[in-house]
Amino acid sequence: MELVIENVSKKYKKDSYGLRDLSLKIETGVLGLLGPNGAGKSTLMRILSTITKPTEGKVSWNGIDISKDPNAVRSILGYLPQDFGVYPHLNAVEFLEYLASIRGLDYKVARKRIDELLQLVNLHDARKKPLNSFSGGMKQRVGIAQALLNDPKLLIVDEPTVGLDPEERIRFRNLLSELSGDRIVILSTHIVSDVESTATDIAIVNQGQLVIHTAPSELLAAAAGKVWEWLVPSQTWMEVRNQLLISSTIQSSEGVRMRVIADNQPSANSRLVNPTLEDAYMYSISAEKQLVKS
Numbered sequence: 001m002e003l004v005i006e007n008v009s010k011k012y013k014k015d016s017y018g019l020r021d022l023s024l025k026i027e028t029g030v031l032g033l034l035g036p037n038g039a040g041k042s043t044l045m046r047i048l049s050t051i052t053k054p055t056e057g058k059v060s061w062n063g064i065d066i067s068k069d070p071n072a073v074r075s076i077l078g079y080l081p082q083d084f085g086v087y088p089h090l091n092a093v094e095f096l097e098y099l100a101s102i103r104g105l106d107y108k109v110a111r112k113r114i115d116e117l118l119q120l121v122n123l124h125d126a127r128k129k130p131l132n133s134f135s136g137g138m139k140q141r142v143g144i145a146q147a148l149l150n151d152p153k154l155l156i157v158d159e160p161t162v163g164l165d166p167e168e169r170i171r172f173r174n175l176l177s178e179l180s181g182d183r184i185v186i187l188s189t190h191i192v193s194d195v196e197s198t199a200t201d202i203a204i205v206n207q208g209q210l211v212i213h214t215a216p217s218e219l220l221a222a223a224a225g226k227v228w229e230w231l232v233p234s235q236t237w238m239e240v241r242n243q244l245l246i247s248s249t250i251q252s253s254e255g256v257r258m259r260v261i262a263d264n265q266p267s268a269n270s271r272l273v274n275p276t277l278e279d280a281y282m283y284s285i286s287a288e289k290q291l292v293k294s
Contacts (some may be wrong), residue, residue, distance in 0.1 A: 001028055001062060001153060003048070010043050010208075013286055018043035019054070020208045020236035031186040031196030032182045032202045032216075034281055040208040041188045042082055043066040045158045048186070049079045061154070078152030082159045085104055085145035092123055095131060099146050110149070120175065122168070129211035135165035146171065148179075155179060158188045173198050192278040204284050211288045216277060222282040223275035228260045230270035247282045261286060 003026040010018040019040045035041050046052045048059060050070040058065050063071040087095055095115060100110035118124045121141040131139065140163045142279060147155060157176075161169045176185055176198045187195060193217075204211040204218055212219070228249070232240055233255045246259040259273070260266050261283050275283070 002026070002060075003154065003184055004060045005044075005048075006057050006060070008047065008059060010040075010047065010052070010055045011055040016018065017208050019047075022201055022208070023059070024055075024210060024213055026184055026186065026201075028180070028182065028183045028184055029200035030176055030187060030198050032199030033186055034192060034195060034202060034213075035190065036285070039190075039205045041190075041205055042158055043208070043217055043247055044188070044205070045081070045156055045188055047188070048154075049077060049081075049156055060224075073154060076150075076153040078147040078150060078155040080143045080147040080157040080160050080169045082162075084140065086131045086134075087141060088220075091130055092118060092127045092134075092145075095142065096146060096149065100149050103150055105150060113149060113151075114145075116147055120148075121145050122171065133147060134259065137165060137168055140164055141168065142189055143177040144175075153183045155183060155185045156188070157186070159190070160187065161191065161194050163191070169194070192281050195278045203245075204281065204288075206285055206288055207208050210285050218285065220275055220277065223261070223280035225272065225281045226261055226263060227273050227275045228266055228270040229273045230260055230267055231255050231257045240293050244284055245282060245286050247279045249274075 005022060005024040008022045009020050012018055022044065022281050033041055033044070050066055050073060053067050058067060059065065061073040092096065096114045096117070097110060100114065118127050118271065121144050123138065123141055123145070124140065126134070131142065134142070136284045139162065144157070144160060147157060161172055164172060165236065166176060174193065175185060179185055180200065199212065199216060202216055203213040231254060237256045244266060247259045247261055249256050249258040259279060261279060
C-alpha cells in the first residue's frame with residue numbers, strides 16, 4: 001500500500017494558500033502529522049479524504065489519481081474529521097447503523113461490527129442512550145467508531161483525542177498501534193504526546209509546507225545538544241521568558257524549571273539534557289522559521 005502526495009498546493013484566494021508544493025510518500029504504519037494550528041494539516045486531510053481537490057499537484061493511492069477516481073480511495077477509507085457532528089436524537093447504535101447503510105455495508109455484517117466497535121471504544125453500556133446526552137469525549141469515541149466501520153486500509157484521524165480524558169487518550173493510542181500493522185494510519189494533531197508512542201514516521205507541516213519527514217529517532221537526533229534545563233528564580237522569570245525558545249516549564253518553590261531550546265548554553269546555570277519529541281518538534285519548527293528568514 002502506498003499513498004503518494006506530489007507537489008500539492010491548495011489556493012483559496014489571491015496569494016492565500018492552505019498548502020504550497022507539498023510532497024510526501026506514505027506507506028504502511030502510523031504517520032504522525034504534526035504542526036501548529038493553521039499549518040495546513042486539516043486542508044491536507046480533506047484533500048486525502050477526497051472532500052476537496054488540490055489546486056495543483058496530485059494524490060495517488062496505489063498508483064491511482066484520487067482526483068480522477070475518488071472511489072478508489074473512498075471504498076477503503078476511514079475518516080474522522082476535526083469537527084465531527086452527530087444526529088443528537090439517535091443513539092450510538094442507530095447512528096452507526098445509519099452510517100453503515102450509507103456506505104453500503106451488509107446489515108448483518110454491520111451489526112456485528114458495530115457491537116465490536118462499541119466495545120472497543122468503551123461505549124457498549126451507553127449504546128442505547130441518545131447522543132445528545134453524551135459528553136464531548138463520548139461523542140469523539142463515536143467518531144472513532146464510525147471511522148473504523150468498514151475496516152479501512154487508509155485511516156485518517158484529524159485531532160482525534162480532543163475531549164478525551166487521559167485514560168481514553170491512552171486507549172486510543174494503543175488502538176492506533178494495533179491497527180497500524182496492515183494499513184496506513186495518518187494521525188494529524190498539534191499534541192506531540194499523541195504521536196510519541198504510536199508513530200512510525202513523523203511529518204511536520206508549517207505554513208502549508210512540509211518542514212521534515214523522518215523517523216522519530218532521527219527527529220530526536222537532530223535536536224541532540226540543543227536542549228537545556230534551567231532553574232530560574234521566579235522574580236527573573238518574566239525577564240528571560242520572551243528572549244528564549246521554551247518547550248516546557250514547571251513551577252516550584254525554588255523557581256521556574258524550564259526546558260530551553262538553543263544552539264548555545266543560555267546560562268552558566270543551565271545544563272544540557274536529552275531532547276524529548278516535543279523538544280525536537282519545537283526545534284524543527286524554529287529551525288525552519290530561521291531558514292525562511294535568512
